[in-house]
Amino acid sequence: MARTYAEAVRNGTAAASKLLRRLDWQARLEAEPGAVDIFAIIADLDLPLMLRPLKGLLGAFLKVPTPGILVTTQRPLSIQRFTAAHELGHCLLDHEPSLDDEDQILRRAPRAQDAHTGFQETEADAFAVALMMPKWLILAHCARQGWRVSHLEQADNVYQLSVRIGASYEATVWTLERYGLLNAGCRAALLRTQPRALKVSLLEDFTPSSYHGDVWLLTEKDRGGRIDGSRNDLFVIKLPELGAAGYLWDFDTLVESGFSIVRDSRLSVDGEGIGGPNTRRVLAAPDEDAHGLLHLEQRRPWTSAAPLSTLTVPFDLTGPEESGLSRAERRQRLAAA
Ligand SMILES: [Zn+2]
Structure with missing residues (x-):
């Protein structure tokens, strides 16, 4: 149990760093950057976790009859992840049971009353930050x-x-x-x-039915990374294209891997107009339950020669987590069956 705020931050951070190394997440994500799958970690540790609508709460850590975690279904995936990481912190740091609302989990300043519980909320928050967002x-x-x-x-x-x-x-x-x-x-x-303003600017002339989802700007720099998002996310894909030399990005494969194309346009680079190098800009939305491999090729459509360039990124857009078991635990049970 920590005696000071600073000690609680150190304890929480150290416990999360150790866990990421022990479960090989650091090596895995340094090779293929994406997000730390907090729900997969909890499933790997065999800790009971349930998702459900929780009135007024983001999550809870319970001890009776056995240690377990509850996470709300009424928030976006980013908040579900942070909440799950916070509750996992309570569990691994041997804390007292905790019912966590927004004030408890998303606050930013030390609290006087936290001292009475050995700074356990500070410790769990530091754990969550270090687990989800390690430097x-x-x-x-x-x-x-x-x-x-x-x-x-x-x-x-x-x-x-x-x-x-x-x-x-x-x-x-x-x-x-x-x-x-x-x-x-x-x-x-x-x-x-506000993130909404950033989404509006990325989407240009397109207005989605809501701005709850995220808007990803995907470029060639995302090659070798991975995408973990939600079903209401949108994708602006911007790629350099050598149209003048007859090379075109083929977006049919994007449709085959579970996306719908909303916009497709070409912008000339350096104002050279038709014939110069251009940027291909495609706005795409995932279909229901989209996951797999996003694979694009830039090639001359009329030849079978090797593509000039490719972009391959694994993706899972089945978030946020829904009521019941987490997606990670369901996958684990299916694999074991
Ligand atoms: Zn808490």
């Missing part, structure tokens, strides 16, 4: 996207980072400050931007 994972995504520290002052980059690590935009901003990758002034400026 090495943030740096792995930045390296792949070619972002330096100064790029993290731009809201659109931080938003794209947040969808890749599976965290909310706000939690990502706070975590970047915690790691010393942002100063307090930049953090405050970033928090004044």
Whole structure:
């Protein structure tokens, strides 16, 4: 049990780092950056977890009859993940049972009453941050996207980072400050931007029925990474195309892998017009239950020669978690059957 706030942050962080190494998540995600699958970790640890609508609560850690975790179905996947990670923290750090509402899980300042429980809420939060958003994972995504520290002052980059690590935009901003990758002034400026405004700008002339889902900007830099998102997410895919030399990106394979194409356009690079290099921009929406391999090829349509370039990214867009067992546990049970 921690005696100070600082000690609780250290304990929670250390426990999460150890767990990620022990379960091989660090090696796996450094090779193929995506999000830490918190629900898969809980299933691997054989801890009982149930999802259900929870009135006024995001989640709970219960001890009787055996230790177990409850997570709400009434929030987006990013909040479900953070809540599950927080409750897992309570469980692994041998805390007292906890009923966690928004104030408990998503707060940002130390609380006086936390001292009475050995700072267990602070410890569980630090555990959740370090489990979901470890610094090495943030740096792995930045390296792949070619972002330096100064790029993290731009809201659109931080938003794209947040969808890749599976965290909310706000939690990502706070975590970047915690790691010393942002100063307090930049953090405050970033928090004044609403993710909705970033989505509107990415979608250009397209208006979705709601802005609850995330909008991913996929480029060639995402090659070798992975996508873990939700069924209401949208994808803006931007790729350089050598149209003048007869090369075209073939998006039929995108449709075959479970997406519908909403918009398809070409923008000329450097204002050279037709004949110059261009950027292909496609807006796509996943069909129901979309998961598998997104694979695109840029080739001359009339030849069978090898493609000029390809983009392959594994994806799972079956979130958020629904009532009952988590998707990870259902997959595990199916595999064992
Ligand atoms: Zn808690």
